[in-house]
Amino acid sequence: MASMRILDLVYRPVRIYLKEPFVIANENYSYCDVMVIKIKTDGFEGVGEAAPDEVVTGENIKTVFRALGKLKKTLVKSHVDDIGETMYKLGEILPLNRTAKAGVDIALYDAMGKHTGKSVSRLLGGRKLRMETSVTIGITRLEDSVMEAVRYKRDGFKVLKVKVGLDACEDERRLRLIREAVGERIRIIVDANQGYSVKEAISFTKRTRDIGINFVEQPVRADDLKGLKAVRDASDIPIMADESLNSPEDLARIIKIKAADMINIKLMKVGGISAALEMARTAKENGIMVMTGCMDETKVGITAGMHFSTASSGVDLVDLDSYLSHRNEIAVGGVATIKGVNRIYNEPGLGLMLKEGVL
Ligand SMILES: [Mg+2]
Structure with missing residues (x-):
């Protein structure tokens, strides 16, 4: 070449x-x-x-x-x-x-x-073209959260990511109402974005055990790895590190003290596809599950996240949905989200083009 x-x-x-x-x-x-x-x-x-x-x-x-x-x-x-x-x-x-x-x-x-x-995924040895994605419900009023959850279910999403962390009692109430409204077959994951104290987080995982939550993302402060571990040790619900994980060094620390069951890798946190591939591999070798997440990325970042995720054997699930909530988009082509599944296409590179006049 x-x-x-x-x-x-x-x-x-x-x-x-x-x-x-x-x-x-x-x-x-x-x-x-x-x-x-x-x-x-x-x-x-x-x-x-x-x-x-x-x-x-x-x-x-x-x-x-x-x-x-x-x-x-x-x-x-x-x-x-x-x-x-x-x-x-x-x-x-x-x-x-x-x-x-x-x-x-x-x-x-x-x-x-x-x-x-070749597509980026193919270039990296990927064979898959689709992965189910979760879709995010922000912290809203109880009835709005429930309506949103029902709408996503109707649209075909099978994994709901519910944001919590402002008020543990209210969070529990929202989660119960959402579970009631969407039934048992929809998976619910929870993200506290560092919002709880260690004590609150432990009591939250105990009180919500019966709701059927797949895992809790970043319950406590990013810099409190010991606290994260304390929550993990006390909780029956698996715990995921997100804000606590920005680099291979963070991952090494998490592995060393067994602070989390799972990690959230975002291209924007770790420095791109090259770094993400390496971290996903290390996580897998150490029995840690990997989700690919996103910042508020447009189709360009989300498509790149999909190419990485479909190519890496370390990635178990994706939370690549930010572009769905945007009013304006910068690119055409690339990822498409259909009935809760993100799909990419076997076209050269990311398979997308910037819209006229963007750059
Ligand atoms: Mg998160």
């Missing part, structure tokens, strides 16, 4: 509006800003996205913009066909800024796929 030199890196912030304001334990917002990224080579262009969430990685649209400016010089001298090497070099320049690097990594994989005529 001929080497493919990177000629330019271009990027622009785009504001994405949500259909409804979104409330979770530690955030409340009605729009988000993402960075659309394009890598130009002497053959093809690769498209990527960096969707920062300041609460989780400390990055925002401004730090992403500055980081890309710093990475550009090194990138432009690099070649697309050695993504691992290129990402390593970018890591030497900026050890953190994982969301910015994720955007570059995704664009590199898209360009590489187009160059070889």
Whole structure:
């Protein structure tokens, strides 16, 4: 394969509006800003996205913009066909800024796929094209949560992710009402986004044992791994680490003290597909289940998440739904969500195109 030199890196912030304001334990917002990224080579262009969430990685649209400016010089001298090497070099320049690097990594994989005529998933040895996704219910009034749950069930979703963490008693009530409304066959997962104290989290898992909750995501503060472990040890419901896991070092600590049964890997937290593949492999080797999650990503990030998830044998389930709640979209093609199943197609790269005028 001929080497493919990177000629330019271009990027622009785009504001994405949500259909409804979104409330979770530690955030409340009605729009988000993402960075659309394009890598130009002497053959093809690769498209990527960096969707920062300041609460989780400390990055925002401004730090992403500055980081890309710093990475550009090194990138432009690099070649697309050695993504691992290129990402390593970018890591030497900026050890953190994982969301910015994720955007570059995704664009590199898209360009590489187009160059070889293979989908990113195929390129990585993937054989699947579809995976069931969960769909998220934010913290809303009881009756609104129930109505939303029923609507998602009617639309074909089989896994509901219910946000909790502001008020444990109210959370329990919402979960009971949702379970009653959707029946026993719908799976319910719960995400507290660090909202509980260790004591509250333990009592929550005891009180809700009979509701049929598949697992509880990040019940306690991100930096309290010991607390997470205490909850895990006391709970019959499996516990997942999300905000506590941003890097391979975090994963090593979680494995060492057995702080969680499962982890949530997001491309935007870990620095892209290359890093995510490695972490999913390590998790699997250590008996930890993996879910691929997302920030508030458009179709570009979600499609990249699907290519990663279908290619990695370590990924057990996906929670890749953010683009469904957006009013405006930047790309056409890529992932499609039909009756609760995300599907991708065997087209070169990510199989999508930016809409006219986006970048
Ligand atoms: Mg989460």
